[in-house]
Amino acid sequence: MSASTPLPRTEDTGEGAPAALPLDHREEWTALGAHRARLGPAHLRELFADDPSRAARYTLDVGDLHVDYSKNLVTDETLGLLRELAAATRVADLRDAMLRGDHINVTEDRAVLHTALRAPRGAVIENDGRDVVPDVHRVLERMGDFADRVRSREWRGHTGLPVRRIVNIGIGGSDLGPAMAYEALRPYTDRGLEFRFVSNVDGTDLHEALIDADPATTLFVVASKTFTTVETITNATAARGWLLDGLGEKPGGDAIAKHFVAVSTNTPEVEAFGIDTRNMFEFWDWVGGRYSYDSAIGLSLMVALGREQFLEMLAGFHLMDTHFATAPAERNLPFLLGLLGVWYGGFLDAHSHAVLPYSHYMSKFTAYLQQLDMESNGKSVQRDGRPVGWQTGPVVWGTPGTNGQHAYFQLLHQGTRFVPADLLGFANPAPDLPVSLESQHDLLMANLFAQGQALAFGKTAEEVADEGVPAELVPHRTFAGNHPTTTILADRLSPSVLGQLVALYEHKVFVQGAVWNINSFDQWGVQLGKVLAKRVEPALSEGADVPGLDASTASLVERYRSLRGR
Numbered sequence: 161m162s163a164s165t166p167l168p169r170t171e172d173t174g175e176g177a178p179a180a181l182p183l184d185h186r187e188e189w190t191a192l193g194a195h196r197a198r199l200g201p202a203h204l205r206e207l208f209a210d211d212p213s214r215a216a217r218y219t220l221d222v223g224d225l226h227v228d229y230s231k232n233l234v235t236d237e238t239l240g241l242l243r244e245l246a247a248a249t250r251v252a253d254l255r256d257a258m259l260r261g262d263h264i265n266v267t268e269d270r271a272v273l274h275t276a277l278r279a280p281r282g283a284v285i286e287n288d289g290r291d292v293v294p295d296v297h298r299v300l301e302r303m304g305d306f307a308d309r310v311r312s313r314e315w316r317g318h319t320g321l322p323v324r325r326i327v328n329i330g331i332g333g334s335d336l337g338p339a340m341a342y343e344a345l346r347p348y349t350d351r352g353l354e355f356r357f358v359s360n361v362d363g364t365d366l367h368e369a370l371i372d373a374d375p376a377t378t379l380f381v382v383a384s385k386t387f388t389t390v391e392t393i394t395n396a397t398a399a400r401g402w403l404l405d406g407l408g409e410k411p412g413g414d415a416i417a418k419h420f421v422a423v424s425t426n427t428p429e430v431e432a433f434g435i436d437t438r439n440m441f442e443f444w445d446w447v448g449g450r451y452s453y454d455s456a457i458g459l460s461l462m463v464a465l466g467r468e469q470f471l472e473m474l475a476g477f478h479l480m481d482t483h484f485a486t487a488p489a490e491r492n493l494p495f496l497l498g499l500l501g502v503w504y505g506g507f508l509d510a511h512s513h514a515v516l517p518y519s520h521y522m523s524k525f526t527a528y529l530q531q532l533d534m535e536s537n538g539k540s541v542q543r544d545g546r547p548v549g550w551q552t553g554p555v556v557w558g559t560p561g562t563n564g565q566h567a568y569f570q571l572l573h574q575g576t577r578f579v580p581a582d583l584l585g586f587a588n589p590a591p592d593l594p595v596s597l598e599s600q601h602d603l604l605m606a607n608l609f610a611q612g613q614a615l616a617f618g619k620t621a622e623e624v625a626d627e628g629v630p631a632e633l634v635p636h637r638t639f640a641g642n643h644p645t646t647t648i649l650a651d652r653l654s655p656s657v658l659g660q661l662v663a664l665y666e667h668k669v670f671v672q673g674a675v676w677n678i679n680s681f682d683q684w685g686v687q688l689g690k691v692l693a694k695r696v697e698p699a700l701s702e703g704a705d706v707p708g709l710d711a712s713t714a715s716l717v718e719r720y721r722s723l724r725g726r
């Protein structure tokens with residue numbers, strides 16, 4: 161397939177190939193800088209007072225998501241200039257190149273086709289001339305058949321008992337997505353099955369997942385795109401030992417075939433591990449790890465949800481994909497959210513972005529987004545290798561409201577940092593919440609709305625003084641406000657809504673990477689630590705000499721060994 165879409169507005173580097181005009185040399189970037197200076201210290205209080213239609217105009221409804229972006233520090237002019245920047249950096253062209261299977265992951269020479277994972281049967285999406293949609297649906301069918309057999313208790317373990325506990329072993333993209341979605345969609349899962357997600361190479365993670373498990377009724381799903389990731393293979397090897405010991409079996413019988421399935425792109429490694437490849441569910445190198453939970457990596461999730469609800473989730477993803485692919489920039493939600501981030505990072509010195517879901521089921525959502533966003537856009541070189549001269553991806557963080565309010569919201573309200581935030585909430589509580597607890601939902605959502613209001617509008621010194629607060633306490637009890645938030649509200653946290661939300665953030669990350677001219681689809685930055693850990697490990701276990709170890713690390717290794725009595 162073709163290489164990536166050529167970048168616009170080039171300058172000659174004098175070394176042959178023309179390079180893209182650096183972002184901060186573009187007139188659209190300069191215009192945004194001038195606009196920022198003109199805007200000065202504009203306050204959301206004024207922006208709302210000056211424009212009575214702001215709240216009504218600054219909303220977008222896409223699928224089941226109602227998005228209110230009126231509490232952002234932008235005007236019509238800001239938004240227009242940001243769209244001009246997106247046009248100049250040809251975000252839509254790169255989007256189209258991604259959707260049609262061009263190799264936009266330039267450093268790995270790969271297509272980026274996670275959108276094909278949720279394309280309906282009959283769509284045609286080609287990777288290197290091959291339509292991948294039939295492959296996607298073939299694997300979905302196999303996943304569905306497997307999920308049906310486990311859920312109906314037809315799948316039997318080595319001793320003839322049905323499966324009760326499913327242990328997903330994977331890390332990063334092979335863990336965070338399924339674990340997050342399982343948590344988010346718990347009310348839709350088979351409550352008679354138990355699910356555990358093991359990722360950490362810290363043996364306690366696997367230990368806790370197995371402490372009360374019966375080998376005869378435990379099924380392991382080993383999820384790894386490469387099937388070489390040291391944490392996953394170490395845990396899977398330990399799990400295999402636990403199973404064989406527990407069943408009193410030796411390798412070679414049918415115990416592994418009945419208790420282990422694999423999800424991977426690497427058939428030889430799966431075979432080498434001893435898993436029957438008939439129990440392997442494949443995906444492809446055009447799916448990035450952090451974009452993969454709607455592939456076979458979601459197998460454990462499909463067992464929990466059943467195939468119908470998994471497909472509903474995929475339909476939610478697809479709805480957002482279609483919107484992203486077709487909506488004009490001024491009504492395109494991923495464009496809007498992505499450009500707001502470009503504005504805050506580039507012109508208001510925001511270094512982080514908080515995602516605050518007002519839903520306990522969404523407790524792992526921000527952790528999932530951390531990999532999605534920070535592994536994608538934590539880059540400091542452009543697509544052609546030149547350094548960037550502008551801020552790229554922010555630090556993404558957050559935990560569910562209202563817990564965060566009693567931890568770090570103090571800093572959000574009165575600290576010196578500028579932290580834009582997304583507030584996520586659902587109008588209706590979980591479908592199986594007991595009636596006796598339903599009234600708490602209003603209280604939860606009241607907190608969401610109140611926080612958005614307090615962050616935006618604050619409380620002036622005058623208002624505080626008018627309440628009779630002693631003069632010396634007035635500064636302490638004043639809230640400057642002007643902290644921007646975007647509120648995303650949906651009817652209910654359903655499989656489809658979760659799909660819409662995840663696809664929204666995937667495409668938001670894409671838009672930002674495109675503007676910043678970075679490759680959002682590689683992750684070379686995680687390599688160095690992995691290589692060094694391999695080198696250091698023999699020093700810890702055997703006292704081996706590690707050439708080139710720096711003095712600080714060498715001394716820590718020595719202390720560690722002495723604390724371990726070695």
Ligand SMILES: O=P(O)(O)OC[C@H]1O[C@](O)(CO)[C@@H](O)[C@@H]1O
Nearest residue numbers: 331332333334384385386389449
């Ligand atoms: O699925 P694998 O190959 O085990 O990789 C796990 C994770 O490791 C990374 O390569 C690096 O953290 C991620 O991108 C990936 O999701």
